[in-house]
Amino acid sequence: xxxxxxxxxxxxxxxxxxxxxxxxxxxxxxxxxxxxxxxxxxxxxxxxxxxxxxxxxxxxxxxxxxxxxxxxxxxxxxxxxxxxxxxxxxxxxxxxxxxxxxxxxxxxxxxxxxxxxxxxxxxxxxxxxxxxxxxxxxxxxxxxxxxxxxxxxxxxxxxxxxxxxxxxxxxxxxxxxxxxxxxxxxxxxxxxxxxxxxxxxxxxxxxxxxxxxxxxxxxxxxxxxxxxxxxxxxxxxxxxxxxxxxxxxxxxxxxxxxxxxxxxxxxxxxxxxxxxxxxxxxxxxxxxxxxxxxxxxxxxxxxxxxxxxxx
Amino acid sequence: xxxxxxxxxxxxxxxxxxxxxxxxxxxxxxxxxxxxxxxxxxxxxxxxxxxxxxxxxxxxxxxxxxxxxxxxxxxxxxxxxxxxxxxxxxxxxxxxxxxxxxxxxxxxxxxxxxxxxxxxxxxxxxxxxxxxxxxxxxxxxxxxxxxxxxxxxxxxxxxxxxxxxxxxxxxxxxxxxxxxxxxxxxxxxxxxxxxxxxxxxxxxxxxxxxxxxxxxxxxxxxxxxxxxxxxxxxxxxxxxxxxxxxxxxxxxxxxxxxxxxxxxxxxxxxxxxxxxxxxxxxxxxxxxxxxxxxxxxxxx
Numbered sequence: 195x196x197x198x199x200x201x202x203x204x205x206x207x208x209x210x211x212x213x214x215x216x217x218x219x220x221x222x223x224x225x226x227x228x229x230x231x232x233x234x235x236x237x238x239x240x241x242x243x244x245x246x247x248x249x250x251x252x253x254x255x256x257x258x259x260x261x262x263x264x265x266x267x268x269x270x271x272x273x274x275x276x277x278x279x280x281x282x283x284x285x286x287x288x289x290x291x292x293x294x295x296x297x298x299x300x301x302x303x304x305x306x307x308x309x310x311x312x313x314x315x316x317x318x319x320x321x322x323x324x325x326x327x328x329x330x331x332x333x334x335x336x337x338x339x340x341x342x343x344x345x346x347x348x349x350x351x352x353x354x355x356x357x358x359x360x361x362x363x364x365x366x367x368x369x370x371x372x373x374x375x376x377x378x379x380x381x382x383x384x385x386x387x388x389x390x391x392x393x394x395x396x397x398x399x400x401x402x403x404x405x406x407x408x409x410x411x412x413x414x415x416x417x418x419x420x421x422x423x424x425x426x427x428x429x430x431x432x433x434x435x436x437x438x439x440x441x442x443x444x445x446x447x448x449x450x451x452x453x454x455x456x457x458x459x460x461x462x463x464x465x466x467x468x469x470x471x472x473x474x475x476x477x478x479x480x481x482x483x484x485x486x487x488x489x490x491x492x493x494x495x496x497x498x499x500x501x502x503x504x505x
Numbered sequence: 506x507x508x509x510x511x512x513x514x515x516x517x518x519x520x521x522x523x524x525x526x527x528x529x530x531x532x533x534x535x536x537x538x539x540x541x542x543x544x545x546x547x548x549x550x551x552x553x554x555x556x557x558x559x560x561x562x563x564x565x566x567x568x569x570x571x572x573x574x575x576x577x578x579x580x581x582x583x584x585x586x587x588x589x590x591x592x593x594x595x596x597x598x599x600x601x602x603x604x605x606x607x608x609x610x611x612x613x614x615x616x617x618x619x620x621x622x623x624x625x626x627x628x629x630x631x632x633x634x635x636x637x638x639x640x641x642x643x644x645x646x647x648x649x650x651x652x653x654x655x656x657x658x659x660x661x662x663x664x665x666x667x668x669x670x671x672x673x674x675x676x677x678x679x680x681x682x683x684x685x686x687x688x689x690x691x692x693x694x695x696x697x698x699x700x701x702x703x704x705x706x707x708x709x710x711x712x713x714x715x716x717x718x719x720x721x722x723x724x725x726x727x728x729x730x731x732x733x734x735x736x737x738x739x740x741x742x743x744x745x746x747x748x749x750x751x752x753x754x755x756x757x758x759x760x761x762x763x764x765x766x767x768x769x770x771x772x773x774x775x776x777x778x779x780x781x782x783x784x785x786x787x788x789x790x791x792x793x794x795x796x797x798x799x800x801x802x803x804x805x
Contacts, residue, residue, distance in 0.1 A: 209642075209643060209646055212643050213643060213646055213647055216643070216644075216647070216655075217647070217651075217655045219659075220655040220656055220658075220659040221655050221658050221659050222659065223659035223660055224658060224659045224660075224661070225661075331784075331787065331788070331791070332784070334783075334787060335731065335735070335780050335783035335784035335787050336780050336783075337735045337738050337739055337742075337755070337776070337779055337780075337783075338739070339738075339739055339742050339743075339755070339758070340758060340776040340779065340780070343758060343762065343765065343772050343776070344772070344773075344776070347765050347766070347769060347772060351765070351766045352766070434648060435648070437648060438648040438649060438650035438651060439650075441650055441654075441743070442650075442739055442742070442743055445742075445743045446762075456654055457654075457743050457744060457745065459658075460654060460657060460658040460662075460744075460745055461744055463658070465658070468654065468655070468658045472651045472654055472655055475648060475651050476646070476647055476648070476651060479646065479647075479648050479651075480646050483646065
């Protein structure tokens with residue numbers, strides 16, 4: 195097991211290196227030249243060349259990439275092309291906001307989604323099951339930002355119950371979390387339901403029932419325990435998806451997180467900020483996937499056994 | 506008695522002559538919801554094709570007309586007008602073309618690449634398959650939206666850049682889907698037999714592999730197309746996709762954000778257009794999946 199964990203952890207830098215390289219190349223396809231923003235209006239070609247040399251932009255892109263990644267490893271993402279402020283300084287207060295938003299939402303989804311999913315599985319083909327089935331299909335076709343707009347229109351602007359933008363206290367988190375969670379709850383309910391149904395049809399459930407165990411005991415002790423495994427994976431995936439979902443929701447509710455920062459930066463062609471934000475998001479996602487794999491291996495004896503056997 | 510025997514023989518002949526596609530269509534025809542959804546998709550395509558006959562693009566959807574700005578829905582302007590006095594109905598009509606470009610063109614490109622990769626992975630196996638899977642792993646470890654942000658900031662903002670970003674983002678999922686089926690198809694004996702009889706790689710792919718992965722490809726196509734329409738609208742909404750003054754639905758929503766308290770129709774109409782389009786494609790895709798291959802039910 196330890197070998198498996200170490201192997202997975204050792205793979206992370208390799209993946210991150212490839213991923214960041216890919217992103218670096220993509221972002222640097224942009225024809226934007228920082229000299230337009232950084233130099234005074236009446237700059238000369240010599241000044242521009244000097245600045246290019248200073249910033250290392252005259253070197254081949256691969257060299258530029260390695261310089262960038264070396265600095266990035268030390269937490270230095272350069273400075274913003276539009277405001278000249280250090281990128282890390284700007285980014286530092288924003289990372290926890292995005293993380294907090296996604297984490298709380300993940301828990302909300304689990305707390306609400308799991309009981310509903312169990313309900314749908316235990317009472318299969320009941321009215322509840324059908325309602326959730328249809329509504330999750332409906333929600334699958336609704337873009338998240340539109341849901342956010344409608345909720346904002348109704349609860350914030352028409353009824354005035356909640357603040358519609360910014361972060362002023364715990365009330366400001368309600369709308370973003372609700373709009374982020376709603377579509378995901380739908381998929382989570384579906385996941386829980388199918389996972390529970392798989393378990394309920396197993397032989398050992400029939401055995402437990404025939405032994406005369408109470409129905410609640412059968413469901414919660416026998417079925418749920420085994421059904422929970424795939425749900426752990428699902429919740430980590432959920433978190434990764436929420437990080438990108440947060441980008442959009444932050445924009446709608448004007449929350450000063452990573453997402454609103456990167457969108458603003460793309461609009462201003464501020465490449466260092468775009469690179470820094472996308473890199474941080476990728477790191478979060480890759481690390482989350484790693485934790486998911488490890489947890490999954492630890493919890494599921496079957497998977498553990500295959501890896502112990504192999505390594 | 507002879508008559509019935511003849512009838513049975515005729516029936517058997519007729520049943521035999523029907524292709525798998527015809528049978529799928531028969532199963533699909535019995536589902537009224539699927540037919541409604543299909544009707545919706547056809548309608549969207551018709552609107553996109555004949556959009557110029559319904560409403561003039563330049564005069565109504567693009568040209569600003571300050572005299573008629575922010576008018577509520579009426580007979581003259583079915584969905585009202587926006588803050589520049591542009592007819593919302595005309596903009597919605599012409600938005601279908603952009604939605605189709607985002608949903609169908611990008612997905613077509615992604616599926617094309619995915620099918621080629623899955624076929625190669627299946628036919629050549631081991632090392633090719635490994636390579637394909639590693640590429641897919643790396644791309645899919647970048648969140649969809651982050652990838653789109655990187656592409657849109659590198660290539661600039663516009664319709665074709667958005668289509669590229671969407672296509673690139675959907676390759677991992679489509680490849681995973683097609684590859685898993687292609688791998689299991691290749692293990693069948695008839696592939697071995699084809700090879701033993703001297704069938705070349707291209708012949709095997711064309712004659713045996715492609716027809717057998719067709720249904721999963723189609724199912725993946727519908728699902729991805731709906732997802733890409735939503736994603737494209739989202740990206741345009743946050744200002745990374747289609748540029749103004751093009752009538753993209755997500756962009757229209759973002760333009761009307763500050764006016765929506767007093768003119769809620771501005772926030773509702775384009776959103777409904779997106780939802781209905783995605784809903785039609787999703788619903789039809791679900792029924793199509795069940796009709797194509799009852800075994801796939803609930804798996805994709």
